[in-house]
Amino acid sequence: MIDQLPEGKSIGWMQAPPQWIFTHTVRFIGVVRVVIQDGEGFILIKKGKPLMYFFKHGRIELRGHAALDYFNSHPTIEFNLCKYTPEEFAHALKICDVEENQPEPAEMQEQAPVAPAREEAAEEPAAELQEMSPAEHLPAELRETPEPEREIPGTPVPEIPVAAVPVKPVAAVTERVFVPQPAVLEDPDIKIIGQIKKLNGIVAISVFNDDRNILLMGDVEIEPLLKIARTMLATADKITPVLYWGSFVHMTLQIPEGNVIIAPYHENHLCILTTRTINIGHIRRILRDLQQDRSQGIRL
């Protein structure tokens, strides 16, 4: 899908928190091409309104809130703003099978952090941005260590003040700034989660921690599911210190509609939603293997 999109006019590569994109594109029509490690994706945007989220890593494809969640799981992401002409934009809409004037997909409306930020930005975007120096838009850690060599000199930005950290095109980047990302999953993790998601009967799989959802694959509302997962985790936390039965492997709650499974995963947790017909024994073996690999110090 990414390859089919019109190229557009590149405004420049940048590095910024994902939320920056939504608060600084109120006059932008085009595509934001996102690169995270070896994967790539995009956000199709019309004047601050995201019309489609997409991310692909190998054979794993994330769409909608799953892709957005993955973007949001990174403190900063690297992206290229590519402006579209009306014709290019119409072509992109067709490729993405999105209607220009349709309301935001329900799955996107669930993303609370996105909508309010966009609305705030829509009130007085230009004035607000003109009053601030570019450095004021940067995350604190980046303001403290500016990298002037990453700037693209002479890049005209007529409609979007480039307030994030501009970076060179990926091919030209020789050094990268590695921001500590404790809650970010590595590529093999995403691959493993993707493989579990592909098993028969798996409706959705999430990696979450105490604060938030880190990765979601599957078409479900994440917040209600996480609420249940955290309740189950609280139960497991209550009983684990009392029992001397070894380390906690998983807890599975079965209801007539299906199963909810929680399990430790590195410093985070997995939550798996399955149909009733799932082979629990198979899932159980996978979860045990994940834990054994972890205890043996093998990086998954």
Added chain:
Amino acid sequence: MLKQILNKFLILNDVQAAIVIEENGEIIQSIKSGIVINEEIQNVIATIMLDSKKTAAQFGNASLSMVFIEFSDYFLILGPVMEEFYLVIIAKSTANIGQITYEMKKNQDAIVSLL
């Protein structure tokens, strides 16, 4: 009679205990081998029963079908048999879970008839 039914579980490979327990933590009948069912385990079972019932209710008031908690050495399966009574199986992690859940379903009516 109840003990005879519970014994069907105990003869399964690596099963350590079969317990019929009330929601308030009171053990109605139990049969065990190589494990002590002390007050702590009773409290753990009561916690799982109450918490899981509440959690299942978050799914549009769904009823709880079964709870399965596994640790590296042992696991516990808990299934409701009737309103406030549950059947709990404690087994080593090497036990056959499919066989246990099959026996739980197969013997549910017999257990209910004795409560």
